[in-house]
Amino acid sequence: MKVIPHLASRAARGKNLTICYGIHDFPVGKILVALTAEGICWLGINCTEATLRDNWKGAEFVEDAKVTARAAREIARRWPEKLGQLSIPVVLYGTAFQLKVWKELLKIKSGSTVTYEQIAQKIGSPKAVRAVGSAVGKNTVSIVVPCHRVVNKASGKVNYGWGPAVKKALLKAEAA
DNA sequence: ATTTACCGTGCTT
DNA sequence: AAGCACGGTAAAT
Numbered sequence: 001m002k003v004i005p006h007l008a009s010r011a012a013r014g015k016n017l018t019i020c021y022g023i024h025d026f027p028v029g030k031i032l033v034a035l036t037a038e039g040i041c042w043l044g045i046n047c048t049e050a051t052l053r054d055n056w057k058g059a060e061f062v063e064d065a066k067v068t069a070r071a072a073r074e075i076a077r078r079w080p081e082k083l084g085q086l087s088i089p090v091v092l093y094g095t096a097f098q099l100k101v102w103k104e105l106l107k108i109k110s111g112s113t114v115t116y117e118q119i120a121q122k123i124g125s126p127k128a129v130r131a132v133g134s135a136v137g138k139n140t141v142s143i144v145v146p147c148h149r150v151v152n153k154a155s156g157k158v159n160y161g162w163g164p165a166v167k168k169a170l171l172k173a174e175a176a
Numbered sequence: 177a178t179t180t181a182c183c184g185t186g187c188t189t
Numbered sequence: 190a191a192g193c194a195c196g197g198t199a200a201a202t
Binding site: 136 | 195197
Binding site for chain 1: 181182183184185186
């Protein structure tokens with residue numbers, strides 16, 4: 001899977017971007033898929049257009065489910081085992097810290113989980129566990145960048161931007 | 177059982 | 190430009 005990183009703050013990332021989006025069915029809910037000219041930049045679960053717009057301030061939006069259907073179908077077909085073989089590039093806009101964290105998430109295999117603490121150690125900021133938590137929560141391409149595979153060390157607590165139930169469903173479906 | 181410390185980000189003032 | 194709230198975990202009170 002090709003990854004195209006861009007250094008950008010949340011406030012600046014929509015500038016001069018045209019985003020094409022559509023909503024499609026997925027096993028754990030409806031997914032809102034958004035594409036730039038480079039590749040997929042956003043995937044939200046049961047996500048509204050308002051949330052998309054809020055996350056890409058300054059961008060121009062075009063709804064076209066015909067265009068996004070190809071991407072959505074490929075993701076559904078490859079998930080979870082073969083997501084790494086996605087033909088569509090993954091476009092990441094974030095700060096240096098967020099990009100480090102998100103790239104680390106890409107290394108987590110389907111069926112396994114890691115803790116926020118382990119990510120913090122892997123990126124060389126062992127004390128930045130909370131910062132990792134917020135960076136994971138700001139992941140823009142859910143499912144493809146598997147932020148749902150990061151769990152609390154003390155099992156039992158489940159936190160997820162699209163709702164704990166969705167996270168549980170994703171992990172259950174991926175479990176070996 | 178509550179409080180404290182650690183880090184990065186984004187929102188509000 | 191400064192302040193505040195989040196988010197995960199361990200350690201001290």
